[in-house]
Amino acid sequence: MSENGSAGANSTRSAIFGAGCFWGVESAFRKVPGVIDAPVGYSGGSVADPSYEQVCSGRTGHAEVVEVEYDPEKVSYDELLDVFWSLHDPTQKNRQGPDVGTQYRSAIFYQDEDxxxxxxxxxxxxxxxxxxxxxxxxxxxxxxxxxxxxxxxYFEKKGIASCPV
Known part of the structure; x- marks a missing residue:
């Protein structure tokens, strides 16, 4: 992917969202028609290639995020934003449900001016x-x-339907 989230004309784009524990966010985005992939990871911090344990320490500055790869001909970025807002309580600072810490913050990481x-x-x-x-x-x-x-x-591997929040 290029820096602006685009892989070229009539191709896929990407969007990065943090909305609490990444397992539930990933699961929800994978169900959206037009989403091609939704790997979980870390973004927004200062440590290169952090481990889960490092991110959980709260000392890396990273949030748990999902990088949503999508086909803009089938789902728009605005529609993905609507899903993002519906997945969590965006009024909570540095927490979602029982998960507390900066790694669980609500965040949109934009890739271009659009x-x-x-x-x-x-x-x-x-x-x-x-x-x-x-x-x-x-x-x-x-x-x-x-x-x-x-x-x-994670949910698929464990046979879990959703987060127990």
């Missing part, structure tokens, strides 16, 4: 429907570090 504009507009729309202030950060994407293989498709 994604930035769409993310900001979607945040405004989401905020208009909520009483509490949204804590979601919208930040330029840095490197995405794929999580260890045992985290990929």
């Amino acid at each position: 994604q930035l504009r769409s993310a900001e507009a979607s945040k405004e729309r989401a905020q208009s429907a909520l009483r509490k202030s949204i804590a979601t950060e919208i930040t330029a994407a840095g490197p995405f570090y794929r999580a260890e293989e045992y985290h990929q498709r």
Whole structure:
């Protein structure tokens, strides 16, 4: 993929979202028609190639994220943003359900100016429907570090339907 999330004309694009524990986020995005892949990993921090244990320490600055690879002819970035907002409580700072820490923060990592504009507009729309202030950060994407293989498709491997939140 290129820096802007594009692999070329009429090809796939990518989007990076953090919405708490990445297993549930991955599972939900994989069900969206037009999503090709949704590997889990880490982004937004300062440590190269972090391990799960390092990210859980809260000292890397990384969030648990999903890099959604999608076909823009079948699903738009705006539709993915709608899914993102529906998956979690964006008013919680550095937590989702029982998971607490900066690695569980709500975050959109944009890859180009179009994604930035769409993310900001979607945040405004989401905020208009909520009483509490949204804590979601919208930040330029840095490197995405794929999580260890045992985290990929975790629910499928364990036969779990969803997070017990």
